[in-house]
Amino acid sequence: MTTTENRPQFKVVGTRPVRHDGLEKVTGKAKYGADVILPGMLYGKVLRSPHPHARIKSIDTSGALKIPGVKAVVTAKDLPIQSDKMVELGEAHANMKQIAENCLANDKVLYKGHAVAAVAATSPHIAEEALDAIKVVYEVLPFVLNVDDAMKPGATLLHENMVTRAVLGGKPDPAKQVGKSNVSSEMRWVGGNLEQAWKDSHVIVEREYFTKPVHQGYIEPHVTTVNWNPDGKITVWTSTQHTFGVRQQAAAILQVPEGMVKVIPMEIGGGFGGKINVYLEPAAAMLSKKTGHPVKMVMTRKEVFEASGPTSGSHMKMKVGATKDGKITGWQLWLAFEAGAYPGSPVAMGAMCSSAPYIVENFDVSALDIVVNKPKVAAYRAPGSPIGAFAVESTLDELAEKLGMDPMDFRLKNAAKEGTRQITGAPLGKIGNIEVMTQVKNHPHYKSPLPVGPNVGRGVGMGYWFNIGMQSSAALNVNPDGSVSLVTGSVDIGGTRVAVAMQAAEILGIRAEDVIPTVADTDSIGWTGVTGGSRTAFATGIAAINAAEEVKKQLIARAALMWEVKPEDIEFKDGLYINKKSPKDSVTMKQLAAKMMMTGGYVTASATANPRMAGAAYGAMIVDVKVDPETGKVDLLRVTAFQDAGKAAHPSYVEGQIQGGAVQGIGWALNEEYFHTTDGVMANSSWLDYRMPTSLDLPMIDPVIIEVPNPGHPFGLRGVGEVGICAPMAAIRNAIFRATGARMYHLPMNPGSIVEAIGAKKAAGHTNGAAKK
Amino acid sequence: MAKKVIVQANLNDNDTEFLSEPRQSLLEVLRETLALTGTKEGCNDGNCGACTVMVDGRIVNSCLMLAVEAEGKKITTIEGIAQADKLHPLQQSFLEEAALQCGICTPGFIVAAKGLLDREPKADEHRVRHWLAGNLCRCTGYDKIIRAVLKAEKEL
Amino acid sequence: MAEKGAKARALAGGTDLLVQLRVKRYIVDRVVDVKHIAEMNELSYSDSKGLVLGAAVPCYRVYEDKHISAKYPGLYDSASLIGGIQIQTRAGIGGNLANAAPSADAIPSLIALGATANIAGPKGKRSVPVEHFCTGPGKSVLQDGELLVSMSIPPPQAKMGSTYIRFIPRNEMDIAVVGVGVSVVLNGNSIKSARIALASVGPTPIFATEAGNWLTGKAPTEDSVMQAAEAAKKAAKPITDMRGTIEQRIHLVGVLTKRSLLSAITRAKEAR
Structure with a gap:
């Protein structure tokens, strides 16, 4: 496998062609999940629990079935009984029984909004009216809404028989006393000598942090259309990040063979990790089976908030020490993440990732996964990492301040590099951590004076995401006109069609426009993993490269046949197939393609790749803020976001990932949260009150792409989708401190909390107040 | 359910007639009745703008307008922005x-x-x-x- | 509407109503589109009668009218920050008032400008000062079958300025955590009269009469304004909810009253 260092300049990779699917998307012709209209289609709606925790005593659906236009009602009783089977879903493992119960509650509802029953009717309005006619008797139970309440002795248990899984250094920890609890797992990593480390410390900072659940906020609500034919064949038209994952989950929940389920990917209106688990498919399938019609179900925005995955709220503690010259001595981190109603928060990833930018030798890191009466969390862009990074990058900022060190000098002094062992013991591969930090330190933004005026401050933060590889498939068909059709199974969530097509074009020496990409259904392409984990341009790219290499090999053979020489006598250079024996004989791919029928038929190739070295990504942010001390409002004056992309296949879409991640982080930092009332209801389940950033809340986001090639990819690509969300929260928090003197320990840092913190600082009369709520 | 009403409007430069229940939004009728699915639904309460269309030259959220209110209006959707052979x-x-x-x-x-x-x-x-x-x-x-x-x- | 009483609602811009119907806040048999009633579309100004603002006039017609915007800058402020541009095509000041939300962005301006609400119903017509229009969250003096037809705002006095400022965590598309609408009339180097009204700090918009009256005869200085702001804080009776706490809201009433009065004083000085 070649690497970038010894590869000549690319012709296609690194350029900015117009994406192939763009025209249909700017003209409204592209078909998204909700745009499916089928003959005889019915509309499904879901009845959801009004209580955060209750036992279902009975469900009477007879009233709904009497309404004209209502065709069927389903409850959990209509689903096959599940066993506790674990499946791998890209960035998370999942228990099928729990996924099924999350789609339709069995004996208990575990959060407000938990699905209880579903109706199919001839119009969505009739289906909605029918929901009111379903009578559910609940026995209301006490509930817990945060990790601290969930851990209290005597707290109500969501899963009565759940026992904490204790893990030390990746292995079961027999020394740990465990019992029935809402804590599903407690993972711990210990290394070095922490006691000695504290003794060796010149400065120690110990702080505590709280964050709220936040939603991915994709603009397209969850949607599915399912048709179940009497012969057992099930077709699903859906908006998902993972067609094969939907097939796998649907087949497992419905207990049918996977081969009987075909998942057709519609264009997807955003996901950010939130469109991997199934929510609607099981109910839609059962409604279709009962009625013999296709059934379409679309969530309302309120349902998206109340019943699809946010990421975790958290409680975190960090203690970190350093020597006088700024070397980190000890590192103690305790993370407790809300999993929502079922186990599976990204807390372990939060622990590992937040430590990954630094050399940490003496450490004790704990990660607790805790169930609470809120919707089950789902993956959200670098799951867990941004939460942990908020604690780590905030605490390190205070440590650097106490040492009187520049925050980037402090980070560079402790920067992890290739070979540095992470807290798990695994060494880091070739990474761009130091390169990113150095770019930050040397960037004109970092060196520039602060904008003039009072209450202005600058902050920095780092972020890390490991990225994933996994299996992808690609098929290439050479057309007689010399263009190439590229078929993959990777749903295109933000420009991966073009990024993958460019890689095939690079190998074949043709233009990106001459590769025609299609995203195929699960019957039409080999198994392909999730569009997630920042893996698509990387892993599906490698599959496309491998298929393109095969096409090239065949075309070389065709050229050899044409000139009656051996394949090794053909040289491929700059898109030309040249006869080395007679260098005036050269043909383009187009000319070869035109002669395919005379040289042995159409050229096709397919490939499956399962790469491992995804190439970890580091990112950083510099942000200048201005705070209105009277109202607590934060204005972002200047934002620069840095990221190691390995090699940016299509720089515009890499920039887009950096900018999009930055802005999701900005929303998380300042305003976004699940605001639960004391009765366990999310009070702000609309975009009006959830408050995602609008265009007017932001400046331009200046992206800086750093390219430290990933040796695990022929062109050096690293995953680029996720790490951009990790740094902003701490960077903004550190900037707010420099603007106001107030240290924030909660997310979101909304105006009210900033006014409070400024007030508390004034009352305390000094700037080094201890970490308190 | 009230009876459906005939609505006459100019839709993307074509005089059009369609049937609508009084309770149906313009968004719902555009998408489900007229198959103009380029106009998207993101929230159905006027907070995301995905359903933006032009009515008599001004932008509105089509989720917050009843289809029957389109009577006599000139409606432009995303499908009516490009010319036949040229993008806007x-x-x-x-x-x-x-x-x-x-x-x-x-x-x-x-x-x-x-x-x-x-x-x-x-x-x-x-x-x-x-x-x-x-x-x-x-x-x-x-x-x-x-x-x-x-x-x-x-x-x- | 008279026939259906409480089971009927008037539809003007619909930007509140259609959402309320979807979440079943109101269960109705009839929605009456009032946009075709000429009186409800009137937007006219005369120096004798002042402004007649039909209840179905959308926001954009108010803020795009340079003459009216100049006469009533506080009303311009309100009209140009309700919702986004899409909302402003349809939503109007009248609907904002009739919907009677405590957080309504237009009502403090209407109160500050001394507007009256003109109502028609089965028993004839009547007019109510806007400060007496709202009776609770989403509740008003409108009886079943009655309709808000228009609002009348007296012509601005000489050297009058008005301002509406709200606080929201974002820069657009939010419900006011607190809103303050004020008008100030100057007489040489003193304040002749001032009116202050508050949004989102009680079950209805609040007319802070004591704070406004206190300014009468005072110099238009930052010091006077600070004291009036303290008085306005006493008039606020907020609750804690997802949009803000009691303490934050009372604090913001002070901040925004100060800022809106200073702005209105500047505008008054610039006014003829």
Whole structure:
């Protein structure tokens, strides 16, 4: 496998062609999940629990079935009984029984909004009216809404028989006393000598942090259309990040063979990790089976908030020490993440990732996964990492301040590099951590004076995401006109069609426009993993490269046949197939393609790749803020976001990932949260009150792409989708401190909390107040 | 359910007649009855702008307008923005500037931006940001969208 | 509407109503589109009668009218920040008032400008000062079958300025955590009269009469304004909810009253 260092300049990779699917998307012709209209289609709606925790005593659906236009009602009783089977879903493992119960509650509802029953009717309005006619008797139970309440002795248990899984250094920890609890797992990593480390410390900072659940906020609500034919064949038209994952989950929940389920990917209106688990498919399938019609179900925005995955709220503690010259001595981190109603928060990833930018030798890191009466969390862009990074990058900022060190000098002094062992013991591969930090330190933004005026401050933060590889498939068909059709199974969530097509074009020496990409259904392409984990341009790219290499090999053979020489006598250079024996004989791919029928038929190739070295990504942010001390409002004056992309296949879409991640982080930092009332209801389940950033809340986001090639990819690509969300929260928090003197320990840092913190600082009369709520 | 009403409107330059229940939104009728699915639903309560259409030259959220209110109006949707053989400069600049990622908000942004450029062809960055504040995008951070609108102004 | 009483609602811009119907806040048999009633579309100004603002006039017609915007800058402020541009095509000041939300952005301006609400119903017509229009969250003096037809705002006095400022965590598309609408009339170097009204700090918009009256005869200085702001804080009776706490809201009433009065004083000085 070649690497970038010894590869000549690319012709296609690194350029900015117009994406192939763009025209249909700017003209409204592209078909998204909700745009499916089928003959005889019915509309499904879901009845959801009004209580955060209750036992279902009975469900009477007879009233709904009497309404004209209502065709069927389903409850959990209509689903096959599940066993506790674990499946791998890209960035998370999942228990099928729990996924099924999350789609339709069995004996208990575990959060407000938990699905209880579903109706199919001839119009969505009739289906909605029918929901009111379903009578559910609940026995209301006490509930817990945060990790601290969930851990209290005597707290109500969501899963009565759940026992904490204790893990030390990746292995079961027999020394740990465990019992029935809402804590599903407690993972711990210990290394070095922490006691000695504290003794060796010149400065120690110990702080505590709280964050709220936040939603991915994709603009397209969850949607599915399912048709179940009497012969057992099930077709699903859906908006998902993972067609094969939907097939796998649907087949497992419905207990049918996977081969009987075909998942057709519609264009997807955003996901950010939130469109991997199934929510609607099981109910839609059962409604279709009962009625013999296709059934379409679309969530309302309120349902998206109340019943699809946010990421975790958290409680975190960090203690970190350093020597006088700024070397980190000890590192103690305790993370407790809300999993929502079922186990599976990204807390372990939060622990590992937040430590990954630094050399940490003496450490004790704990990660607790805790169930609470809120919707089950789902993956959200670098799951867990941004939460942990908020604690780590905030605490390190205070440590650097106490040492009187520049925050980037402090980070560079402790920067992890290739070979540095992470807290798990695994060494880091070739990474761009130091390169990113150095770019930050040397960037004109970092060196520039602060904008003039009072209450202005600058902050920095780092972020890390490991990225994933996994299996992808690609098929290439050479057309007689010399263009190439590229078929993959990777749903295109933000420009991966073009990024993958460019890689095939690079190998074949043709233009990106001459590769025609299609995203195929699960019957039409080999198994392909999730569009997630920042893996698509990387892993599906490698599959496309491998298929393109095969096409090239065949075309070389065709050229050899044409000139009656051996394949090794053909040289491929700059898109030309040249006869080395007679260098005036050269043909383009187009000319070869035109002669395919005379040289042995159409050229096709397919490939499956399962790469491992995804190439970890580091990112950083510099942000200048201005705070209105009277109202607590934060204005972002200047934002620069840095990221190691390995090699940016299509720089515009890499920039887009950096900018999009930055802005999701900005929303998380300042305003976004699940605001639960004391009765366990999310009070702000609309975009009006959830408050995602609008265009007017932001400046331009200046992206800086750093390219430290990933040796695990022929062109050096690293995953680029996720790490951009990790740094902003701490960077903004550190900037707010420099603007106001107030240290924030909660997310979101909304105006009210900033006014409070400024007030508390004034009352305390000094700037080094201890970490308190 | 009240009886359906016949509504006559000019839709993307075609005089059109359609049936609507009084309770149906313009968005629902555009998508489900007229199969103009380019107009998207993101929230159904006027907070995301994905369903933006033009009514008599002004932008509205089609989720917050009843279809029966379209009687006698001129409606322009994303399907009516391009000419037969030529994209609108906004559509072209969105492509060139990579101003879309998932693309679900794109029709709403393009229609809304057209509403701005039709009346203020020299709007500055702040005005563009202000005008588009009713359109949510979660993928791009808006940067490339704003640049695309400013670029289209130069092309117009 | 008279026939259906409480089971009927008037539809003007619909930007509140359609959402309320979807979440079943109101269960109705009839929605009456009032946009075709001429009186409800009137937007006219005369120096004798002042402004007649039909209840179905959308926001954009108010803020795009340069003459009216100049006469009533506080009303311009309100009209140009309700919702986004899409909302402003349809939503109007009248709907904002009739919907009677405590957080309504237009009502403080209407109160500050001394507006009256003109109501028509089965028993004839009547007019109510806007400060007496709202009776609770979403509740008003409108009886079943009655309709808000228009609002009348007296012509501005000489050297009068008005301002509406709200606080929201974002820069657009939010419900006011607190809103303050004020008008100030200057007489040489003193304040002749001032009116202050508050949004989102009680079950209805609040007319802070004591704070406004206190300013009468005072110099238009930052010091006077600070004291009036303290008085306005006493008039606020907020609750804690997802949009803000009691303490934050009372604090913001002070901040925004100060800022809006200073702005209105500047505008008054610039006014004829």
